[in-house]
Amino acid sequence: MKLTVVGGGSTYTPELxxxxxxxxDTLPIEELVLVDPAADRLELVGGLSRRIFARQGHPGRIVTTGDLDRGVEGADAVLLQLRVGGQAARERDETWPLECGCVGQETTGAGGLAKALRTVPVVLDIAERVRRTNPDAWIIDFTNPVGIVTRALLRAGHRAVGLCNVAIGLQRRFAAHLGVAPAEVHLDHVGLNHLTWETGVRLGGPSGEDVLSKLLADHGDTIAADLRLPRPVLDRLGVVPSYYLRYYYAHDEVVRELGAKPSRAAEVAAMERELLEMYADPALDEKPALLARRGGAFYSEAxxxxxxxxxxxxxxPYQVVNTLNGGTLPFLPSDAVIEVPAAVGPDGAAPLPVPTVDPLYAGLMANVTAYEDLALDAALRGGRDRVFRALLAHPLIGQYEYAEALTDRLLAHNREHLAWV
Structure with a gap:
């Protein structure tokens, strides 16, 4: 089995x-190829990766290359974890929206749109090159914004599934609270990427006992603190929203917080410099503890x-993934990409049935889906008016003065990555 990681020079790759x-034993990889144009980083990450395999007795071969076509040739699966523009672009995504009083975040709001515009054309080019060399390969997208990128891939006819670590992270936390093995916890997880709610927590499988109310009663304070939401909000909702919902439920509070501290991008950039120094140590043969603060917990297991x-x-048998809606959520278009539990096999991901969704969540999902439609249109066809329309449609923006100002800033900060500007 050959698996290729595009963006293999990421400091997070050793976790993977x-x-x-x-x-x-679950995934018997014979050849792992790390592809990245950043040769210096790739050499350091590749060296540590080989030492990790050796330490743990893995017989597989690890290859590093800057040649994408060579790297994906013959791959059974290609995992995408790239960041167009690097941490410098992320830093800008997290700062210029704040100038307009809007959330500055790399996957949500105006910053998320900027990332989509930079990323979608690059990912589609990679996917076409994968299809030319191996049309049967699966593409696993971990590149944000996962929902929009996965939708672009599926619309273009690629064999693709989107992956996010939010659900597996919550599954692990809930299992610890309940004192059971993670495999025993099945989430009734519903929504879009980075816009999800846990409406049930079941023991043993999709039809198991729902213990969400007991979980909230016994551990609500801890869960609320993890989400940085007041406990009464969770009690009134009766569900567990993902931590990304704080950008919606406490928008103004978050804007004030973000404006008063260094950006997350700056923190990650400093962390990456330290990690790369560690990776250069030929004696290091395991992932360093610092990597846990880098983000993406449990990504490798998912x-x-x-x-x-x-x-x-x-x-x-069942995994939370990003895949086509079909008729799973009847209030969304069939070609929308949703994040729900699915039965996954060689033919792809088939969403499990979802109970009726409360209008409180369904309305926001529909709004963000409409934004994603417009965002994908802007990413595929370009144009200032398309960018403006997408920003105006986003529920975190929604005012024409904000949308105008954000459009100007987005284009000014992303000219080098947008061929049509």
């Missing part, structure tokens, strides 16, 4: 490699699970 090494199921070699 550690998962591949630990879970080799990626192994998904790849194993798609390639027919194992994996959990």
């Amino acid at each position: 490699v550690d998962g591949f090494a630990r879970l080799r 990626a192994v699970d998904l790849a194993a199921s798609l390639l027919g070699d194992g994996g959990s």
Whole structure:
């Protein structure tokens, strides 16, 4: 089995490699290819990755290359984890929206649109090159904004599934609260990428006992603190929103907080410099503890699970993924990409039935889906008016003065990445 990681020079790759090494019985990789144009980073990450495999006794071969076509040739699955523009672009995404009184975040709001505009054309080019060399390969997208990017891939006819670590992170936390193994916890997880709610927490599988109310009663204070939301909000909702919902439920509070401290991008950039210094140590043969603060917890385990199921070699029967809606959520278009539990196998991901969704969540999902339609149109066809329309449609913006000012700033900060500007 050959698996290729595009963006393999990321400082987070050793976490992924550690998962591949630990879970080799689930996903028996013979060749792992790390592709990245940043040769210096790739050499450091690749060296540590080989040492991790050696330490854990993994027999697979790790190859590093800056040649995308060579890297994806013959791959059974290609995992995308790229960041167009790097941390410098992320820094801008997180700062210029604040100048207009809007949330500055890399996947949500105006910053998320900027990332989509930079990313979608690049990802589609990569996917076309994968299809030319191996049309049967699966593409696993971990590149944000996952919902929009996955929708672009599926619309273009690629064999693609989107992956996010929010659900597996909550599953692990809930399992710890309940004192059970993570595999025993099934989430009634519904929404769009980075816009999801846990409407049930079941033990044993999709039809198991729902213990969400008990979980909230016994551990609501801890869960609320993790989400940085008041406990009474969780009690009134009766569900657990993802931490991204704080950008909607406490928008103005978040804007004030973000404006009063260094950006997350600046923190990550400093962390990456320290990590790369660690990776250069030839004695290091395991992922450093600092990597846990980098983000993406449990990403490696989710990626192994998904790849194993798609390639027919194992994996959990049900996984939370980003895939086509079809008729799963009847209030959304059939070609929308939703994030829900699905049965995953060699033919792809089939969403499980979802109970009727409360209008409180359905309305916001429909609004953000409409924004994603416009965002994808802007990413594919360009044009200032399309960017403005997408910003105006976003529920975190929604005022024409904000949309105008944000459009100007988005274009000014992204000219080098947008061919049509």
